[in-house]
Amino acid sequence: LGVTVVDVxxxxxxxAMTVSRALNRPDSLPAAxxxxxxxxxxxxGYVRNRTAASLRxxxxxxxxxxxxxxxxxxxxxxIAALTQGLTDRGYHLILGQSGYEGTSGDELLEDxxxxxxxxxxxxxTMQSPRGRQLLQASDIPTLEFxxxxxxxxxxxxxxxxxxxxLKVADFLxxxxxxxxxxxxxxxxxxVVRFHAFRKRLKRLGLPEPRAEFVxxxxxxxxxxxxxxxxxxxxxxLDGVFCSSDTIAAGVFYEASSRRIKVxxxxxxxxxxxxxxxxxxxPPLTSVRVDGAGMGALAAETLVRKMxxxxxxxPVVDVGFxxxxxxSA
Amino acid sequence: LGVTVVDVxxxxxxxAMTVSRALNRPDSLPAAxxxxxxxxxxxxGYVRNRTAASLRxxxxxxxxxxxxxxxxxxxxxxIAALTQGLTDRGYHLILGQSGYEGTSGDELLEDxxxxxxxxxxxxxTMQSPRGRQLLQASDIPTLEFxxxxxxxxxxxxxxxxxxxxLKVADFLxxxxxxxxxxxxxxxxxxVVRFHAFRKRLKRLGLPEPRAEFVxxxxxxxxxxxxxxxxxxxxxxLDGVFCSSDTIAAGVFYEASSRRIKVxxxxxxxxxxxxxxxxxxxPPLTSVRVDGAGMGALAAETLVRKMxxxxxxxPVVDVGFxxxxxxSA
DNA sequence: TTGTACGCGTTATCAT
DNA sequence: ATGATAACGCGTACAA
Numbered sequence: 001l002g003v004t005v006v007d008v009x010x011x012x013x014x015x016a017m018t019v020s021r022a023l024n025r026p027d028s029l030p031a032a033x034x035x036x037x038x039x040x041x042x043x044x045g046y047v048r049n050r051t052a053a054s055l056r057x058x059x060x061x062x063x064x065x066x067x068x069x070x071x072x073x074x075x076x077x078x079i080a081a082l083t084q085g086l087t088d089r090g091y092h093l094i095l096g097q098s099g100y101e102g103t104s105g106d107e108l109l110e111d112x113x114x115x116x117x118x119x120x121x122x123x124x125t126m127q128s129p130r131g132r133q134l135l136q137a138s139d140i141p142t143l144e145f146x147x148x149x150x151x152x153x154x155x156x157x158x159x160x161x162x163x164x165x166l167k168v169a170d171f172l173x174x175x176x177x178x179x180x181x182x183x184x185x186x187x188x189x190x191v192v193r194f195h196a197f198r199k200r201l202k203r204l205g206l207p208e209p210r211a212e213f214v215x216x217x218x219x220x221x222x223x224x225x226x227x228x229x230x231x232x233x234x235x236x237l238d239g240v241f242c243s244s245d246t247i248a249a250g251v252f253y254e255a256s257s258r259r260i261k262v263x264x265x266x267x268x269x270x271x272x273x274x275x276x277x278x279x280x281x282p283p284l285t286s287v288r289v290d291g292a293g294m295g296a297l298a299a300e301t302l303v304r305k306m307x308x309x310x311x312x313x314p315v316v317d318v319g320f321x322x323x324x325x326x327s328a
Numbered sequence: 329l330g331v332t333v334v335d336v337x338x339x340x341x342x343x344a345m346t347v348s349r350a351l352n353r354p355d356s357l358p359a360a361x362x363x364x365x366x367x368x369x370x371x372x373g374y375v376r377n378r379t380a381a382s383l384r385x386x387x388x389x390x391x392x393x394x395x396x397x398x399x400x401x402x403x404x405x406x407i408a409a410l411t412q413g414l415t416d417r418g419y420h421l422i423l424g425q426s427g428y429e430g431t432s433g434d435e436l437l438e439d440x441x442x443x444x445x446x447x448x449x450x451x452x453t454m455q456s457p458r459g460r461q462l463l464q465a466s467d468i469p470t471l472e473f474x475x476x477x478x479x480x481x482x483x484x485x486x487x488x489x490x491x492x493x494l495k496v497a498d499f500l501x502x503x504x505x506x507x508x509x510x511x512x513x514x515x516x517x518x519v520v521r522f523h524a525f526r527k528r529l530k531r532l533g534l535p536e537p538r539a540e541f542v543x544x545x546x547x548x549x550x551x552x553x554x555x556x557x558x559x560x561x562x563x564x565l566d567g568v569f570c571s572s573d574t575i576a577a578g579v580f581y582e583a584s585s586r587r588i589k590v591x592x593x594x595x596x597x598x599x600x601x602x603x604x605x606x607x608x609x610p611p612l613t614s615v616r617v618d619g620a621g622m623g624a625l626a627a628e629t630l631v632r633k634m635x636x637x638x639x640x641x642p643v644v645d646v647g648f649x650x651x652x653x654x655s656a
Numbered sequence: 657t658t659g660t661a662c663g664c665g666t667t668a669t670c671a672t
Numbered sequence: 673a674t675g676a677t678a679a680c681g682c683g684t685a686c687a688a
Contacts, residue, residue, distance in 0.1 A: 384665080
């Protein structure tokens, strides 16, 4: 592994430069030369050193992702697609978790920048002012991911959690539901959906919705218990909007154990359209978000920018879709 | 961002070397010197360049993870814990997905090695001979993760999928179940569990278990349909072992819709002990694996090795546990 | 088509 | 306690 281009050059009877060229841009040399170099490289077990290459060319071919603790199926799909898209284009993804409070977000960011990534994906949005400044000063192409926000640093791919809340409120209201509740995790995006949900209901002249929040990540059990609490408190209810399909599944269980019929007595909406949504009883009406698609688009967009091409649409709202099944 | 140690040195009235020392090993200098250097660095917005540092010191502080397409909750927990453990110790994780067949596994590996990671985590085990050779030749500390195998390259942290199959067979047999089936995804580890399961049943003199495999990742729906197929075929059944809790949930649904009582008529065992296992009806008996614990241990072990310390137990079987609830 | 000289930013090493 | 020098391995820029 201590083999360098110079060693390969000697073995092949060329100079280091020719080796470099043969390996990186084989088209610019006679096939014969390339062949000899490749042979020598293989014989010596040469593996190029991208650290050195990065230093010299100031291109790291590295993209850093800053994420809160990864959780949620759709989200994992998105990261997987992002990773794949980058890998396919010759980039590697390095992961930085901003979730835990061990390192402050800004420390993490500086840590990341010290690697001189060619691009950065910020999941959620960069809150800290110093962080934003650091990113802009470094003029590293930056893409915010997952949620639409008002002042993107540069590129942004996501969907509007507020729009979700509004649309679901309309949807349930249009179906004649009046006494609604929101059951969700307490992460920020879920809270945003709730506020929009409430706001729209108010505008529609419907009663203030009840809300039950539980610590993320929400589980089936917490959904079950959330509904239980509401019902035990005697709250009148004919529809619930859950912050995840998992919670909705819990609602199904609790409703069933109390002989409450879905959707007759209670309309249930989930979020995420997980794979099981179509297979539960009744099939779950949910909000679908294309995580994998977002990840792939993010990879493509970011790479384009990193290559210096112009990105025609730096901000993309990928939207969402209400998948209507039987539960609401 | 073009600020270098030399710039900081000038501003602080020292040499580049002193700046380097002040930033990296502050203890080795007078506090006053360190303070001045820090001040100058902050004023100039200096962020160290680890690419250059890596090249010179041949320590990248990078760990590469080679994973099949990430799927499964427990598994994601493990990766999250691994990332966190490494980050806390000053390393970054770079992700390489071996799942997709776009790049061959070996290409991916060479790509990874070109970054000169200080350590590599192979999820699952390195199959390809050339891959193994590449890793051993490079003498990069390597840790195989997730499943116990016979010839680890070096370090290994995981559990025995074979042991799971055996133990579950014993468990169901001990409870008097005789006509068993295995419902699972077709990934390799699931298949290993099945073979062990069958082998042990045979030794116990029980009938050959039926098996239904579906393409990974398995969903609730596929579990539901798998059971349906067996039942439609008139197979006699008093117990099933599922390759994931998700499949088991599907079995619950199908059983319920056919008026089959769990566990009276049918014992159901899951795998993974996902968060919902305790909240379904009846609570699901499952095999628990401590993903987060494994990830944390892997980080600790690998870092120890990378620092040149001796790793007393290079191979750790973290085991598993059957969590007995009501479904079996 | 191929080679030479130099520099990327840092740190190891030896000196003072 | 601090500095001078060189070197890590590669690619840019130019030359031949």
